[in-house]
Amino acid sequence: MIRGSAGADDAALVRSCLDGHPEAFDALVACYQRGIYNLAYRMLGNPEDAADMTQETFVRAYSRLDTFDPARSFLTWIRRIATNLCIDHLRRRGTPDVSLEERIEAGAQHADGDAAASPSRALEMSEDAQRVLAAVQRLPERQRAVLVLRYIENLKIDEIARTLRMPVGTVKTMLFRGRQAVREMVGDLG
């Protein structure tokens, strides 16, 4: 789950940036880059694409900073940018015809790479988590986004609806279908 600074602080940083202090944006990057990277990583399934999308998210946010409404949450706003960019990226990339087992294997290799990069915090994932994550990453883009936001970012239904600008009913339907699809792929857990 993305942890950020308080909303008022974010609004002040945005205002400062708009008032001609672009360095204030660096503080927002420092605060949210890890969360956005993780969101992109879980959506896209590999660290290189996740880093590219994180960079693109902040560039997009910077160039459209004047459209941000300070009365609303910066986190929701930037998460929406990131999710939409990831969805667009997945659409452009198309769905590779990769089996669940191959995807699990690829995920394990990425996790090993991450662990090597930061040995102090090895990424050990349970077999269940690996299987479920691999299954989520085989879902259609929007269903995938809903499940990632729900179970990895721990958002409530109405927060997902706001983030993806979808009706609450659509979010619930996607969540239900996404869960069914994951269950069909991985079978019963636990």
Add this chain to the structure above:
Amino acid sequence: MRCSQVLDALDDYLDGRVPPRLAGQIESHLTVCASCAAELAAIHRLADALSAVPRAEPGADLARRIAARTATLPPPGAQRAFRAGWRRVVVTAAGCLAALGLVQLLLGLWSAPVRALTAWAVATAGDWVAVAVGGSVPLLSATAAIVRAVGRAAEVAAPTWELYLAAEVGAVVATVLVLSWVRSRTFRHVLGLV
């Protein structure tokens, strides 16, 4: 409660977003309905598995890469200033046109003899006469030149008053656009002044 109602409300129930009375009804249903209870348990297992996914660390250079990219962009406020600038342009242009129209109306330039005189002046006596006849100062010298050029291109011996007016309007709009752009923050950023 029917199973379909329970399943529909299950996510809101898990979010704690249902009224206490409905929550009680859902809980009662779950104690007697094995199918709905199994669905709830499956949701919990899925949520548990995904919440066990560890956090990944972005590369140490990611923030630096982002800063390098944003440094090449115009300041974010410039975009806002640019849009505000366009609004100013539209308002200013509309004001100029209204003022010009009023002046011309007051000077009687809409009357047929004056129209003919202006057309004759443009065609025969050159820019400065046109400026004098138009009575609306230096902008119109450029206007007259445009009218003459357009008239020549269109092979019109004496440009019509409508053509003259259209060119005048075009000149006013173009001038306002150029002035606004020069005043804009984006332009100053391009020049490296901000």
